[in-house]
Amino acid sequence: MTGTTTARRVALSGSTRTSVERFAELVCPPELSDGRLMPALIERLELQLAAMPPLVSAALIAAFRAVDHGARLHRAARGRRLAALGRPRADGYIRALSGHGPRVRRDVVRLMKGLVVMSYYELPETRAQLGYEPDAYIADLARRRMETHGDEIRAADAAVLADEERP
Numbered sequence: 001m002t003g004t005t006t007a008r009r010v011a012l013s014g015s016t017r018t019s020v021e022r023f024a025e026l027v028c029p030p031e032l033s034d035g036r037l038m039p040a041l042i043e044r045l046e047l048q049l050a051a052m053p054p055l056v057s058a059a060l061i062a063a064f065r066a067v068d069h070g071a072r073l074h075r076a077a078r079g080r081r082l083a084a085l086g087r088p089r090a091d092g093y094i095r096a097l098s099g100h101g102p103r104v105r106r107d108v109v110r111l112m113k114g115l116v117v118m119s120y121y122e123l124p125e126t127r128a129q130l131g132y133e134p135d136a137y138i139a140d141l142a143r144r145r146m147e148t149h150g151d152e153i154r155a156a157d158a159a160v161l162a163d164e165e166r167p
Helices: 014-025 029-034 038-051 054-072 086-098 103-121 124-130 132-163
Strands: none
Touching: 014 038, 014 054, 014 086, 014 103, 014 124, 038 054, 038 103, 054 086, 054 103, 103 124, 124 132
8 A cells, every 4th residue: 555654743842842842951962061062863763752643652751740740759959840850859850760769760761862862973963073974975875886786786786666566
């Protein structure tokens, strides 16, 4: 069956965006804290969430909010959300979530960290700062691959296209 699929959009707004931004400030390198890269990071994270099954992205969005508001129960937070905590208390809270308690909670927090940090390192500004330019490497590898295995690749491509044209 052929058809078109429409891209799903996930937009973080309001207190959810605030929750994610504070979480990102805590788990990403300090360069994120100047605020310049935050809109691009949020956009990248929204794209990742949109690529996930709707229930998974909804669960992760709920997890960001739960981590933010769950800080109110952390002794050092004194009833404040993560977004309202100073850096030392906020770091302590995130470390506590990551290192103690039920395994499922630790795994979810690690997943959240992974998504946010991956979004950060996928930003063109971060890549440039690190000197990470994979496009040139990928182009060179593709060229060498075609030189070495070009006939086999073209034959495999032709076979796939021939299969697609059959009714």
